[in-house]
Amino acid sequence: MGGYCGYLANMGALAAGADAAYIFEEQFDIRELQVFDLLTVFGLNCYRNENCNENYTTDFIYQLYSEEGKGVFDCRKNVLGHMQQGGAPSPFDRNFGTKISAKAMQWISKKLKETYRKGKVFANTDDSVCLLGMRRRNLVFQPVAELKNETDFVHRIPMEQWWLKLRPLMKILAKYKTSYDVSDSGQLEHVAMHSPKEAETGAI
Template sequence: MGGYCGYLANMGALAAGADAAYIFEELFDIRDLQSNVEHLTEKMKTTIQRGLVLRNESCSENYTTDFIYQLYSEEGRKNVLGHMQQGGAPSPFDRNFGTKISARAMQWICMKLKESPGKRKRFVTDDSTCVLGISKRNLFFQPVTELKKETDFEHRIPKEQCWLKLRPLMKILAKYEASYEVSDSGQLEHVHHRGHEEPAAI
């Protein structure tokens, strides 16, 4: 799930205590896969007889789910979730959030109609072509013209994603026997971000 955005895989991995999560935003190679397999092999020798690896469907064209499954096939099984986790009855949070965001959108539309001097005049301006979203727990409208600067339209993701700073936590929580030395930029040294010459600082 997630398309070219690894947010769901990353947060799901953190929540479930996964050993690895492969995402589009961070390049990985066969050495990373080998390190993960060795980590799980050693882990299986302890009292913790389980492992969990998540893969975002767009993380790599070559390292497919089947390929990764073969690496872990001696002790593992695969489950491709796909859209299985979508749908169902809305939770109280979903209903509450839907009501709040709908009411806010209607207030905005009414305000724009009142600002329009004539009944048949158009009221489309740079700030009226916008999207409604959440930032720091607040609902706000952001003009689409502002989003153009911040958006990778090819992959339909933001150019900068703050949740990527949480990536090193997964290795720490999974108790990898790797060195936790960080580079000058504050990242684990083996992590390479897609589309950046240097990883963003934590």
């Protein structure tokens, strides 16, 4: 799930204490698939974002780990799919749904009063087409016209994603030697990732 957005894979990996999360926003190659000492590690746990890489598919990674682990460990894959979308709504979900619905209806009622003239509705300004979302714990209406400069429409993701600031935390918890330069916008500008074994042997 998630398309080109690695949010679900990253947060799932962080919550589960995974060893790696392969995402579209942080391009990777075969070296990132080899950073684990597959013959000695126990309980290797990896997450993969739906469209993170055209060639390194879930099947490819599964077959790679299965081959390397022959006689040492078994490998299983699980495509979570719609299970990630959650089950019964929590009290928070219900409360948030009520608040956002009420906010939307208030906005629609206000706009109808502003644009209704002589039996017709004149909705020809930028603020008549808005997206309602949460920013810094506030519900904010933002004109769709403004979002054009902030959105990657090809991949259907924001150009700046706040959750990328959590990537270093996931790598640190997975006990990797990491160095990150994270911009104020949350984008990863430089990434160096090495396994504990590589750091010990100097194979970096």
